[in-house]
Amino acid sequence: MTVLTSSHWGVYEVEMAAGEAVALHPFKGDPDPSPIGLHMLAPELDRVRVRRPAIRKGWLEGRARTGRGHEPFVEIPWDEALDLVSGELARVKAAHGNQAIFGGSYGWASAGRFHHAQSQIHRFLNCIGGYVRHQDSYSLAAARVLMPHIMAPMDELMSSLTTWDVLERDTKLFVSLGGVPAKNAQVGAGGPSEHRVPAALRRMAEAGCRFVNISPTRDDLDTGAEFEWIAIRPNTDTALLLGMMHVLHSEGLHDQGFLDRCTTGFAKFLPYLTGAEDGVAKTPEWAEAICGVPAARIASLAREMAGTRSMLSIAWSLQRAHHGEQSFWSAVTLAAMLGQIGLPGGGIGVAYGPTNGGGSPHARFAGPTLPQGQNQVPDFIPVARISDMLLNPGAPFVYNGTARTYPDIKLVYWAGGNPFHHHQDLNRLLRAWEKPETIVVQEQFWTPTAKHADIVLPVTTTLERDDIGYATREKFMVAMKQVKRPAGEARDDFAIFRGLAERMGAAEAFTEGRDAMGWLRVLYEQSRIAARRAGVTLPEFDSFWQQGVAEIAGNPPAAVMYEAFRADPAKHPLKTPSGKIEIFSEKVAGFGQDDCPGYPVWREPAEWLGAVGKYPLHMLSDQPDRRLHSQLDPSPWSTAGKIQGRQPVSMHPDDAAARGLTDGSVVRVFNDRGACLAGLRVTADVRPGVVRLSTGAWFDPDPVPGRPERHGNPNVLTLDIGASSLSQGCIAQTCLVDIEAWREEVPRVTAHDLPLFVER
Numbered sequence: 001m002t003v004l005t006s007s008h009w010g011v012y013e014v015e016m017a018a019g020e021a022v023a024l025h026p027f028k029g030d031p032d033p034s035p036i037g038l039h040m041l042a043p044e045l046d047r048v049r050v051r052r053p054a055i056r057k058g059w060l061e062g063r064a065r066t067g068r069g070h071e072p073f074v075e076i077p078w079d080e081a082l083d084l085v086s087g088e089l090a091r092v093k094a095a096h097g098n099q100a101i102f103g104g105s106y107g108w109a110s111a112g113r114f115h116h117a118q119s120q121i122h123r124f125l126n127c128i129g130g131y132v133r134h135q136d137s138y139s140l141a142a143a144r145v146l147m148p149h150i151m152a153p154m155d156e157l158m159s160s161l162t163t164w165d166v167l168e169r170d171t172k173l174f175v176s177l178g179g180v181p182a183k184n185a186q187v188g189a190g191g192p193s194e195h196r197v198p199a200a201l202r203r204m205a206e207a208g209c210r211f212v213n214i215s216p217t218r219d220d221l222d223t224g225a226e227f228e229w230i231a232i233r234p235n236t237d238t239a240l241l242l243g244m245m246h247v248l249h250s251e252g253l254h255d256q257g258f259l260d261r262c263t264t265g266f267a268k269f270l271p272y273l274t275g276a277e278d279g280v281a282k283t284p285e286w287a288e289a290i291c292g293v294p295a296a297r298i299a300s301l302a303r304e305m306a307g308t309r310s311m312l313s314i315a316w317s318l319q320r321a322h323h324g325e326q327s328f329w330s331a332v333t334l335a336a337m338l339g340q341i342g343l344p345g346g347g348i349g350v351a352y353g354p355t356n357g358g359g360s361p362h363a364r365f366a367g368p369t370l371p372q373g374q375n376q377v378p379d380f381i382p383v384a385r386i387s388d389m390l391l392n393p394g395a396p397f398v399y400n401g402t403a404r405t406y407p408d409i410k411l412v413y414w415a416g417g418n419p420f421h422h423h424q425d426l427n428r429l430l431r432a433w434e435k436p437e438t439i440v441v442q443e444q445f446w447t448p449t450a451k452h453a454d455i456v457l458p459v460t461t462t463l464e465r466d467d468i469g470y471a472t473r474e475k476f477m478v479a480m481k482q483v484k485r486p487a488g489e490a491r492d493d494f495a496i497f498r499g500l501a502e503r504m505g506a507a508e509a510f511t512e513g514r515d516a517m518g519w520l521r522v523l524y525e526q527s528r529i530a531a532r533r534a535g536v537t538l539p540e541f542d543s544f545w546q547q548g549v550a551e552i553a554g555n556p557p558a559a560v561m562y563e564a565f566r567a568d569p570a571k572h573p574l575k576t577p578s579g580k581i582e583i584f585s586e587k588v589a590g591f592g593q594d595d596c597p598g599y600p601v602w603r604e605p606a607e608w609l610g611a612v613g614k615y616p617l618h619m620l621s622d623q624p625d626r627r628l629h630s631q632l633d634p635s636p637w638s639t640a641g642k643i644q645g646r647q648p649v650s651m652h653p654d655d656a657a658a659r660g661l662t663d664g665s666v667v668r669v670f671n672d673r674g675a676c677l678a679g680l681r682v683t684a685d686v687r688p689g690v691v692r693l694s695t696g697a698w699f700d701p702d703p704v705p706g707r708p709e710r711h712g713n714p715n716v717l718t719l720d721i722g723a724s725s726l727s728q729g730c731i732a733q734t735c736l737v738d739i740e741a742w743r744e745e746v747p748r749v750t751a752h753d754l755p756l757f758v759e760r
């Protein structure tokens with residue numbers, strides 16, 4: 001019998017010897033397995049595990065706030081560590097209330113539905129009176145806030161995408177904004193067991209579908225055939241889409257019948273489009289000056305989309321930008337004018353490619369989910385406003401139409417995320433990080449966030465515990481059996497929180513008298529009931545656990561997104577105030593915000609290539625192809641993709657020549673916010689004026705102030721402001737930089753070193 005395990009990169013077969021995992025192999029049930037996870041057993045990863053509870057020396061000796069990130073750690077026994085953490089939680093609670101505890105703890109953590117770090121920490125903190133949470137995600141904040149006002153919640157839009165087989169049969173023209181990146185489709189939260197995206201694109205191309213990729217980078221689409229690349233300036237898609245809409249309207253190519261039946265507010269948007277409102281007609285010529293795409297091509301593309309069955313796919317990266325809401329709203333409006341929403345193979349998808357799940361043919365039902373309980377603390381922050389919160393307690397902010405204030409945080413507790421990976425302007429985060437009195441981090445590895453904590457508690461990996469792997473609309477549910485002893489003294493997040501709950505009189509509330517296996521059984525049974533309602537029969541727990549895997553059989557028929565809504569909008573209304581697609585939203589207009597008015601508009605981003613300033617290059621920091629974010633960065637697969645040990649930065653040959661830079665050399669990427677060293681990759685796959693530095697190289701600040709970060713982490717350069725006052729979302733893709741040769745001695749990368757340990 002094969003032992004299977006699941007991860008965010010897919011399912012793998014575990015080779016066992018004498019009861020321990022010795023090797024990982026691709027899962028035979030997966031047509032296109034990802035290489036990322038094959039390296040989970042690598043000694044390079046084992047070396048950087050957190051093995052014992054560790055306390056920063058200055059904190060242990062006198063609760064000193066200074067010293068985070070450069071002081072040594074003292075390792076202590078578990079009992080003492082749990083006493084310290086529970087004592088600290090109790091102290092902060094008594095002195096300042098639970099609203100002084102930040103437990104938002106954003107992050108992807110690992111696959112496995114029970115040992116899901118976010119669920120565990122939120123459940124625990126709720127059992128002791130609550131915590132300040134976060135709202136939305138780094139991935140999708142602008143869209144998550146906007147889309148329910150105008151179309152539907154993002155989760156609904158993602159899980160109801162028209163399925164690939166329909167696209168293969170009916171789509172004649174597929175236009176992607178930001179590609180359908182195969183590198184991204186490797187991933188799916190919880191376990192993509194059947195990687196299907198590259199093959200689906202190939203089948204579409206073979207069936208005769210034509211592809212147009214509108215993106216600053218060419219290589220985010222691969223159909224196995226020729227396709228057209230329209231190299232747009234970053235952050236200007238809204239202008240291009242408005243230019244296309246202008247053509248549709250002025251040539252009478254828009255579907256007035258669809259607009260009348262299925263949308264609301266087109267008439268209120270029209271004066272902006274024609275220029276009757278502001279004196280600026282949003283013509284293709286107007287758009288060309290902004291987005292750099294020839295007006296003639298903008299016009300012809302609009303006609304082509306109107307003249308055939310066309311699908312518009314919009315990558316999430318477009319809304320991870322200043323005024324990022326506008327690209328999504330514009331794309332929805334263009335699709336509405338084309339009138340193909342609800343027709344087989346036509347309309348809009350948000351999006352094909354960011355993860356494996358979109359367009360999947362498999363049934364949808366709730367997987368095993370640990371209940372998180374009730375949070376007594378009402379305070380929250382939009383997820384990417386963490387530095388603002390820590391730096392400005394009591395300061396006001398607006399979010400989705402309401403005015404709020406930042407809470408005053410004394411204790412930060414993180415489990416399952418890496419803010420020194422995910423947050424923008426890391427030099428600013430370093431200043432904000434000095435504010436809390438105590439920072440507790442539960443981690444598997446000595447990540448930069450662990451190194452910047454006061455108390456680090458060692459956590460098991462998925463291979464070291466029993467769990468259930470499941471991702472929405474995937475083909476298999478996997479019994480993730482423990483195949484390895486925990487590294488050092490690592491414990492499950494559940495066991496750690498149970499230990500704390502026992503000390504704080506909340507053990508019964510937290511565990512409900514169950515151990516981990518007891519919970520797996522209960523959560524599985526709940527999911528089995530949900531599956532049955534969706535027409536899927538899962539075996540009983542014991543046979544599932546014994547078989548090691550359950551196939552999700554009983555697939556629904558091929559589906560067309562919003563087919564029923566299109567057929568009868570009154571009977572199948574959307575969850576918007578009007579029940580229709582809102583091209584004009586009374587609700588959003590009522591918020592009275594110029595940076596996100598009641599209909600889609602072009603607003604200049606804070607930084608972009610159309611602005612005259614001192615930094616001439618637009619830096620994209622996309623998702624890395626050899627990792628998930630910062631996870632497994634020390635693995636041989638991730639390091640093999642680096643140049644002189646650093647993250648590659650891609651640059652157009654013209655830009656490299658203008659600066660006298662050569663492929664493979666170490667360069668300094670810089671702006672006013674910071675600088676890092678990266679390895680130069682010269683390629684015509686990026687538009688001139690654009691550079692790409694993928695995320696995830698572990699943050700490696702130089703101890704000498706003013707010297708560049710050493711590993712190529714783009715977040716020392718990115719801008720830390722909200723997308724707009726509507727969503728306050730992450731805008732990592734709005735960032736100008738310059739690049740020069742690095743002529744000094746190249747410093748060693750220390751990101752994967754262990755911290756210093758001292759005796760007490």
Ligand SMILES: Nc1nc2c(c(=O)[nH]1)N[C@H]1C(S)=C(S)[C@@H](COP(=O)(O)OP(=O)(O)OC[C@H]3O[C@@H](n4cnc5c(=O)[nH]c(N)nc54)[C@H](O)[C@@H]3O)O[C@H]1N2
Binds near residue numbers: 107108140414447629
């Ligand atoms: N510049 C720029 N920045 C970005 C983005 C961008 O496009 N550009 N993208 C953003 C996006 S979309 C996202 S989603 C974020 C991702 O940001 P994160 O989700 O914070 O990144 P990860 O590297 O996945 O961090 C997860 C951490 O959890 C730890 N972990 C894994 N399993 C467990 C467990 O069982 N228990 C515990 N306690 N810990 C565990 C891992 O070791 C890892 O350190 O980054 C954002 N940052």
Ligand SMILES: Nc1nc2c(c(=O)[nH]1)N[C@H]1C(S)=C(S)[C@@H](COP(=O)(O)OP(=O)(O)OC[C@H]3O[C@@H](n4cnc5c(=O)[nH]c(N)nc54)[C@H](O)[C@@H]3O)O[C@H]1N2
Binds near residue numbers: 139178232235236
């Ligand atoms: N291998 C791998 N896969 C992942 C992840 C990972 O870390 N590693 N992370 C996962 C997560 S958490 C998320 S949220 C998704 C994110 O999914 P996305 O946000 O869609 O992914 P990105 O890779 O940031 O960007 C996709 C493409 O958009 C292009 N692009 C950037 N800016 C613009 C623009 O202004 N206009 C246009 N037209 N194109 C633009 C980029 O060049 C890039 O090729 O990916 C998921 N998949």
Ligand SMILES: [Mo]
Binds near residue numbers: 139
């Ligand atoms: Mo994300």
